[in-house]
Amino acid sequence: MGNMKQMKKVLAVALAVVMALTALVACAPSSASEGGEAKKVLRFATTTEPTSLDPQLGSGTWITNVTGAIFEGLVRRYNGEILPGMAESWEISDDNLTYTFHLRDASWNDDEPITAQDFVDSWNLLIQRATPMAQFTDYFTVDGKANARAVDEKTLEVTLNYPVPFMMEVFAMSATTVVRTDKYEETGDAYYQSVPAAMNGPFLLTEWKANDIMVLEPNPDYWDAEKVNFNRVEIYTVKDDTTQVNMFENGEIDLLTVPDTMYGDFEDKGIMYYEDGSNFYIQFTTDGQTDETAKYLANRDFIEAVSACIDRENFVNSVYGGAYQPTVEFVPGSSTGYNGGKKSDSGVTIGSPFTIKADLVKAQEKLDAALEALGATADTMPTFTLVVSDAAVRQTAAQYIQDVCAQIGIQIEIDTIPSATFWSTLREGYRYDFAMAGSGPDVDDASTFLKVFDGEGLYADTFMRWHSDEYATILADSWVAADDAQRTEDLVAMEEYLLSNGPVIPLYFTQAAWLMADGFTNINRNMTGADLDYVFGDKTA
The missing domain is CATH 3.90.76.10 (Dipeptide-binding Protein; Domain 1)
Incomplete structure (x- = not known):
């Protein structure tokens, strides 16, 4: 302004007044400040946006990260x-x-x-x-x-x-x-497919833009409102893992769940690991995509042939960079209920028909036995479907399974369902042969993995159309076991029955990793409940 020598004196005075007023306004509270202090905002991203916030419908982390707050x-x-x-x-x-x-x-x-x-x-x-x-x-x-x-x-x-x-x-x-x-x-399921009219948690959902952002703000009427520190929580829907990483590194989000293929990239950047207690597996249905494929899925030799094609160590290393633990068991070692403690510390052993390493000779023998029992030949064997979400790493995993099974002539076609509607689609009775799936614990006990394989409307019934009276009896016995030793025996028996007769082929157990920007405290990652628990978190810098 000093270079504008022709400016009239009166205009110069007016401009000075405007500048002074602007400075005063800048010092006053605004949307970026409250009571003279900067607002405390937490920002993070999720690859999957909830299709519903119905707490009675689902417990996926992309749901509970919101419902646990509202x-x-x-x-x-x-x-x-x-x-x-x-x-x-x-x-x-x-x-x-x-x-x-x-x-x-x-x-x-x-x-x-x-x-x-x-x-x-x-x-x-x-x-x-x-x-x-x-x-x-x-x-x-x-x-x-x-x-x-x-x-x-x-x-x-x-x-x-x-x-x-x-x-x-x-x-x-x-x-x-x-x-x-x-x-x-009043409105049925639609009530939870937009901002709910009534909430009682530490936060209120104030904005929900589909496939974009969800905004939460403190609930002023919450009974323990003084413990709520964040003025605003922003949850972005970002399907691409690399984009999320870039957003974190550019300071656009404050917390990053590190993609499982990138753990090694962040070893020297403050990566934090936590036990999430999850298992991943291939599940299959009793009805198949067609009546013809269903006959194969009911044959245990065929199922073991598929499993024997998979080198779980190579699968975990090539798809996930070695981030996970290959397994032929179903219940993770972190689960409790075994002799009064964790499975990994209890000394129990699980008999499994599957092997960590691939065995193509065994795979071919099992397939030949299945074909003979079914009165079929390799030429008449149908093509099978493998349902998978559109997440990039899930696609890579599905392609791996497709390739290794082709080595003995089992042809698999990949059927992709968008992540946002993957589980709701399968829940509606969608017919398929195999699906890439995983489950995490709802409670810190082995029963969280085993109970869902019995009962009308539960996981196995809904998604695999599978039921076993023998399995149901063992489960019922486990609830009334006289002591820890008897309950441990029941838990082992259930898992072994599931592996030998149930609709699952185990692949690996997971661990999870995350990064958090400086200045955030009291934010937790959990094995059960809300995966990301930020309701009483704080930003101190």
Whole structure:
């Protein structure tokens, strides 16, 4: 401005006034500041956007990372501990069958009070809907109703059918959270496919742009609002892993779940590992894509032929850069319930019909036996489908399976379903032969992996159309086992039965890794519950 020598004096004065006012405005609170302090914002990305925020429908991490913040049940699991939620206290009877919860005075964000009867109604709705999450009400369901009652407005009593050692974890799950049954009954599933009208968690979902961004802001009416530090949480949908990495390195997001193929790239950049307790496998259906392929899937020699084509060590190294542990078992070593502790520390051994290394001679022998039993030949054998999401690494994994099976003449066609609709599509009865799948623990107990293979509407029934009376008997026995030793024996028997007769071919167990920008504290990654738990996190720099 000093170079503008022809400027009139009056204009110079006016400009000086404008500049002074601008400086004053810059010092005042704005959308970027609050009370003179910078807003605390957490930004992260997810490859899959929820198609629904229905806590009774799904427990995928891309769902619970949101629902765990905007809804709250009786208790909350945070940093490995069970903390009070809508219940401020509780008692458990000496026989571990009756749980009595005392609710605090709390309301939904539309001022509707939360009562003990709301929990009873929520659980009965879940039982009625019979979604896969309804399995967690089996512990207290009698004659199609929750064995629970509202003693009064703020006292809830729940009676179990048998003692469940991890029951408080179940009460911390999204499946057993309180929901607005009146809202659901008005619009059905559509209620959770946009911003819910009623929320009761530490945060409120204030914006949801499909395939773009979800924005959460603090719930001013949350009972423990003073512990909520972030003013805003931004969750971006970014399907490409490399794009997420670039966003983190450019400072556009504050937290990065490191892609499993890139662990080695970040070893000297502060990478943090955590045990996520997940397993990955090939699952198959009893009905197949066609009646013809279903005959092959029912033949155990054929299934073992497919497995024997797969060198699990080579698969993990070539597809995932050696990030995971190849396995022929189904329950991860981190699972508890074995002799009172973790499976990996219990000394148990699991008999499996599968092998870590490929064995093409065995694979051909098993295939020949299957063809003979089916009255078929290699020339008449049909082509099979392998369903997989559109995530790049899943495509690579599917191509690996396709290539190794072709070595003995098993032809596989890859059927791609978008990640956002992968599970909802399969849930609707989509016919397929094989699918690349994985599961993580809902509770810190081996039963979380084994229970879902029995029961109408549960995982195996819904996605594989598989059931076994023998397996169901062993599972039922495990719940009433007299001691840890007997329960351990039952858990081993279930896993061995599943490996020899069930609809799964195990591949590997996972670990997860992440990076966090400087200045963030008290953000946790969990093996159960919300994978990313940020509700009480903070930004100190």
